[in-house]
Amino acid sequence: MQRIYLDHNATTPLAAVAAAAMAEADRKAFANPASQHEFGRKARRRLETAREAILAELGGQVHGMQHDHLVFTSGGTEANNLALLGLAGAEPGTLLISAIEHPSVTAAALLLQRRGFEVEKIGVCREGVVDLAALEERLQAGGDVRLVSIMLGNNETGVLQPVREAAQLCRAAGVPLHTDAVQAVGKIGVDFRGLGVSALSFAAHKFHGPRGIGGLLLRNHLKLEPQLAGGFQQAGLRPGTEPVSLAVGMAAALAAWRLEANERTARLAELRDLLEAKILLGAPDTIRVGGGAARLPHTSNLAFPGQDRQALQMALDMAGVACSTGSACASGSSEPSPVLQAMGLPQAVVEGSLRFSLGADTRPVDVERAADCILRVINNLRQQNSRRK
Numbered sequence: 001m002q003r004i005y006l007d008h009n010a011t012t013p014l015a016a017v018a019a020a021a022m023a024e025a026d027r028k029a030f031a032n033p034a035s036q037h038e039f040g041r042k043a044r045r046r047l048e049t050a051r052e053a054i055l056a057e058l059g060g061q062v063h064g065m066q067h068d069h070l071v072f073t074s075g076g077t078e079a080n081n082l083a084l085l086g087l088a089g090a091e092p093g094t095l096l097i098s099a100i101e102h103p104s105v106t107a108a109a110l111l112l113q114r115r116g117f118e119v120e121k122i123g124v125c126r127e128g129v130v131d132l133a134a135l136e137e138r139l140q141a142g143g144d145v146r147l148v149s150i151m152l153g154n155n156e157t158g159v160l161q162p163v164r165e166a167a168q169l170c171r172a173a174g175v176p177l178h179t180d181a182v183q184a185v186g187k188i189g190v191d192f193r194g195l196g197v198s199a200l201s202f203a204a205h206k207f208h209g210p211r212g213i214g215g216l217l218l219r220n221h222l223k224l225e226p227q228l229a230g231g232f233q234q235a236g237l238r239p240g241t242e243p244v245s246l247a248v249g250m251a252a253a254l255a256a257w258r259l260e261a262n263e264r265t266a267r268l269a270e271l272r273d274l275l276e277a278k279i280l281l282g283a284p285d286t287i288r289v290g291g292g293a294a295r296l297p298h299t300s301n302l303a304f305p306g307q308d309r310q311a312l313q314m315a316l317d318m319a320g321v322a323c324s325t326g327s328a329c330a331s332g333s334s335e336p337s338p339v340l341q342a343m344g345l346p347q348a349v350v351e352g353s354l355r356f357s358l359g360a361d362t363r364p365v366d367v368e369r370a371a372d373c374i375l376r377v378i379n380n381l382r383q384q385n386s387r388r389k
Helices: 016-028 038-057 076-087 103-114 132-140 163-173 244-259 261-282 309-319 338-342 347-351 364-388
Strands: 069-073 094-098 118-122 145-149 177-180 199-203 214-218 299-303 353-357
Touching: 016 038, 016 244, 038 069, 038 244, 069 076, 076 103, 076 145, 076 177, 076 199, 076 214, 094 103, 094 132, 103 118, 118 132, 132 145, 132 163, 145 163, 163 177, 244 261, 261 299, 261 364, 299 347, 309 353, 309 364, 338 347, 347 353
Parallel strands: 094 118, 094 145, 145 177, 177 199
Antiparallel strands: 069 214, 199 214, 299 353
16 A cells, blocks of 8 residues: 655655755764864854754844844744743733634643733634734733734644734734744745744744754844753753754755745645645535635645544545644544634534645645545445445
8 A cells, every 4th residue: 555645734754955964963063062172162053053044044133233033942832832931921911812823822821821811812714814803903902911922824724824914913012923833934935024023933843854843033122031941052041952963954954945945835735726626526515624715835624524534534544645633733632623613614514624734745646646545535434324324
């Protein structure tokens, strides 16, 4: 059986160029970058070169008195936690998040709520786009709003959010805006300064970089409260020995994306549309969740009303197609997707939805075979259900 991997939103295979860069860094810059001897200084130079390359690629200001900061983390979850817990402040206030955030944002918000913060959710329309009018109204109402967090591209539906417009509203209200860009970086162009946000999270393994490293971009003026203790690394904002080879691998993966950014984005969108078209042709009652909104080029959330998403996902896995019922960070849960529920979708759509996500190595033949397999499995399940009735 030839298996097809359509779960790149969970993680991506490591790009060869990133693996080669990491191996070279491990050989030549293996020392602790905090060490003061020449070996350590060499590792530090490699680390800071990677940091500046990533910061520049993501539209941050690298040099000057107002330069931005890139804090390396262990991944997107830590970056989101560091942003919310580190920027909200010590004294309780109000935190605003969208109703479709990743579990790492909603869980951090819940932790702040337990500490006495008020947490309010900004709703979305049926296509899954944040309600800017509701955000503006809430900001204008005043109160001690400490931070707003709105993701850039949704991890389940791929729907892009109006972050630039939200940043303008937040700036007018004097409130910092954090965006979880984990699913967007390395998939679409991301311009930190252009978006106007105060903080931005991302993770290397989502764009064919190594697992175990991510980052939090911060505007120069922000005060971030460290969430770890025990070291002076990264100006004390995130103590711990910095992983030189992982940072080098992340920079290499991001640079590889940049070399073919336009072509890759167009190709992934074309493959996504091909997958959806073939499935809709064979199963016309299929629903493209968020299909009426602008989406990330590699993500498709399809609902098959009348099907059980978990049974369907397992049947597809047995047939050779890897996909997901939602966020990998919530894959152990049998509960319906909070994202789709926040969109106000019918229960049959929520219960029957699957996420298919493509990567740099996905080929047209993979999409063709996957679509045929999906249709075959759906028809088999429908026949089984009919016989039971």
